[in-house]
Amino acid sequence: MLSYGSEGLFHSVAAMSGSELSYHQVITNTMLAYNNTVKLGRQVGCTQQVGADIWDCLLTRSPNDLIEGVQNMLVEFNRYAFLPVIDGNFLRESPEVLLKRKEVLSPVPYLTGVNRNDGTEVLLSERDLARVNFIIDRPFLEYKIMDFVLKKNFTTNREAALQAIKHLYTFWPDLQNNDKTRQEFIHFATDAYYVAPVSKSAQLHSESGSIVYMYVNNYNFSTGAPNGERFFPAWMGVCHDCDLYLLFGFPWMPKEFLPQNLRSVLWTDTDKNVSDTFMSMWKQFARRNNPNLLRENIWINYGPRDRYYLNINVTRTLHQDYEWEHVGFWNIYIGTLYDLYTTTFSPTEASLRKELVGFKATTGIFIILCAATLTCAGTLLYLHSIYKRNRPVSVHYS
Structure with missing residues (x-):
């Protein structure tokens, strides 16, 4: 949508649990x-x-x-x-700069969304925690938040940003409750890596002329499982890949085509119904650039001011302003606490910066010397004028 090379080559875009504005995407x-x-x-x-x-x-x-x-x-x-690099060829500027300038060469319909617990993949990437069933404590949460702040390269007022994030994602009623701490970590990862950038992308694409549809997948496969059997732990909730399971029809798929770890799953009729609806909506979007099912119009597009999204569960309902407090925290408030400053420069830029610093220092010293010289000269002139005024006049009598 943003590249000159792809202008006019496609008629719609679907970005699921991802955004070009996520810091781990580019x-x-x-x-x-x-x-x-x-x-x-x-x-x-x-x-x-x-x-x-x-x-x-x-x-x-x-x-x-x-x-x-x-x-x-x-x-x-x-x-x-x-990761993909902004090289100045395929993309002239960073995606955020282009979107804010409204330089979207292909403002085609844009479908985007998240799973409620996308951040589970961040926790699952910590493979060492598998031996303790991914139980984490408060020091681990604080360490991961600090690691996020360092890798995001917050350089100005870093401590304030760190404390703000820690405060928001701490379960204050019981600091020793590891289950709640794990939930807060997943909430933190989901917001920082997915919800905030996806919401920001939807906002900017909408302002740039695209018709945007946003969804939140809230369907939990573990709910209503036969005999209470879960193929996901309860703490994972609606996992990072859950919308893909629905989209590709896993509940309908022959077992030999499923991933090895899902072949023993007993899919329910509800799983199949939700998957069928999910596939039908995406098919309609691919065909007509509108994900609403035929003879339905419940999914209203995301607007710059109304920000509608479709909550997908056993039933589908329309809502506004998903997680608006946390989206505002990441996309607006946290930016007031720090300045994002790049510490790596090209050799040419580094040389120019050194020359600029030297020029400023030399200019400053010159101005100070000039001011001191003028002050001394003015003082001497003032003293000389006083001396001339008070000097006794000798009178000669003939």
Whole structure:
């Protein structure tokens, strides 16, 4: 939608549990991408000094070597070391800049949304926690929030931003309740990585001329499972992939086509009904650019001021302003507590910055010396005038 190269090549877009504005979806600083490539080279024995030579060396390494090298890298900024990069060709500017300028070359209908507990994937990525059933305590939550703040590169007033996030996602009635702490962590990850950027993207796309439809998937497969059997732990709720299970018809699919871990699942009739409705809505969007089922009009598009979204569960209901307090916290309030400042510069920019600092320092010293000289000269002139005024006049008599 934002690239000159793809203008006119498609007629609609669906972005599920993802946004071009999520900080873990794109790298906007090319020097950060370059630095990460140099780090990867060091991990796999490519220690050349020239970028082109490092790249040629990386091409000689096996995929397994590269994967192992990435896993062993220390990621200082962003969630992942390697993401799509704003190179100035495919995209001229960062997605947020283009959207705010309303430079959307293909403002086609845009369908987006989240699962209620998308943040479970962040917790599941902590594989070491599997042995304790992903139970976490308050120190772990605080550590992950600090890690988020550092990797997001909050440089100004970092402590205020850190304390604000910790305050919002602390279960104050019982600080020692690990189950509630885990829920708060999932809430934090869902808001920071998914809800806030998806909501911001929907807002900016709507303001830029696209017809936007937003949904929130609230259907929990574990609810109403036969004999109370759950194929997801209860704490996962509506997981990160749950909308994909509905969209691709997992409840209808022959077991041999399902992922290995889902072949023993006993899908209910409710699962099948919700999946059928989900698939039908997406089919209508692909055909008519409108996800409403035939002879229905319950899903009103997301507007810049009314912000409608469809709550998808056993039944479907229309609401406004999803998680507005937390969306406002991440998209507006937190930005007042810090300035996002990039610490990596190109050699040319770094040289110009040094010259600018030197010029400012020299100019400042020159101005101070001039002021001191003028002050001294003025003082001497003033004293000289007083001396001349008070000097005794001698009278000569002939």
